[in-house]
């Protein structure tokens with residue numbers, strides 16, 4: 001459930017009209033709901049109840065400082081994949097002791113900084129990375145806490161670009177090799193084995209792949225125990241899907257309940273701390289992208305609604321053919337319904353936000369692209385030299401600007417002209 005609803009025909013974010021936000025901050029504009037973010041985060045913590053757990057929000061989904069800050073205040077940990085994300089977490093008041101560091105190629109400097117601030121765990125994805133971490137920790141006189149990201153070879157049955165737990169994917173250490181790599185890790189001077197983890201993909205709409213992955217990891221933990229290696233936590237990554245259209249993904253409660261049931265069947269495993277790295281299921285439906293219709297362009301085979309947001313602002317439809325609901329902000333005036341491709345001003349045929357949408361709209365109307373709170377702004381670019389949109393957070397009847405619209409001069413800040421050559425005519 002989220003807090004974007006119609007009130008008397010006008011779409012609101014909590015108690016603020018999206019039309020008022022467009023008026024105040026212009027379009028295109030990302031709008032997030034604080035109450036929705038908090039609700040989605042609490043769905044995890046409440047589902048896990050008294051079982052030891054840590055919810056490490058995946059920063060990549062939406063890394064605005066305001067988003068990180070409000071989650072930090074709720075006690076969230078964070079899953080990061082770069083030093084940039086680490087510095088954001090720290091700038092937002094996040095606790096480094098609750099940070100896990102994922103990613104296939106952490107650089108030495110990134111490892112050093114994470115060791116310096118004392119993160120909870122490095123999720124290591126290969127033997128080479130393990131060796132690098134041991135070396136960096138040794139140089140700093142630190143002991144690095146590690147978990148191995150195991151690739152359990154289960155099919156997440158999601159879009160191939162966001163499936164990560166198959167042998168054919170670049171992620172993790174193959175489950176059959178994990179035992180050997182754990183033994184190597186346990187023998188390294190500057191590492192301490194603390195966990196095991198996996199992340200099999202994103203936008204999963206069924207529980208069975210998660211349970212299959214859990215089963216494979218539990219078999220691994222048994223084998224490790226036989227060799228005297230015990231872990232404190234099991235990190236199952238992120239991946240729980242959200243309803244974009246007609247999907248019915250399991251709720252965090254059902255997900256947690258089935259995992260806890262599996263763990264309870266295993267004697268002695270009840271107290272294994274569970275970590276999760278949810279991104280999308282916390283942020284996606286806590287945000288919309290507001291955009292205004294510039295022109296309606298009727299065609300012989302297609303009608304186009306050309307809007308002021310484009311693929312550079314929200315790339316998911318173009319990149320993954322992702323379906324995101326598009327709603328008129330104000331439904332009060334009567335207009336003719338037509339079928340439109342909702343497209344942006346960028347010079348690419350792939351620049352669309354939605355295809356074949358039934359909409360009753362006219363030029364000048366506002367539209368809200370739903371489910372844009374995750375993998376929205378964070379994947380935005382300046383393609384076609386378009387400044388990135390502002391981000392606004394509604395909180396009850398207040399709307400806060402949490403990132404200003406980029407200015408034109410921001411586009412070339414950091415660039416420079418070449419020095420002129422003597423031979424050139426002035």
Ligand code: LLP
Nearest residue numbers: 058102199202203238239277278279280375
């Ligand atoms: N942990 C790891 C190691 C990950 O790689 C990811 C996402 C997450 C956690 C968070 O997964 P989530 O709960 O959000 O599904 N840009 C794509 C999604 C890419 C996800 C990459 N990894 C999209 O827009 O659909």
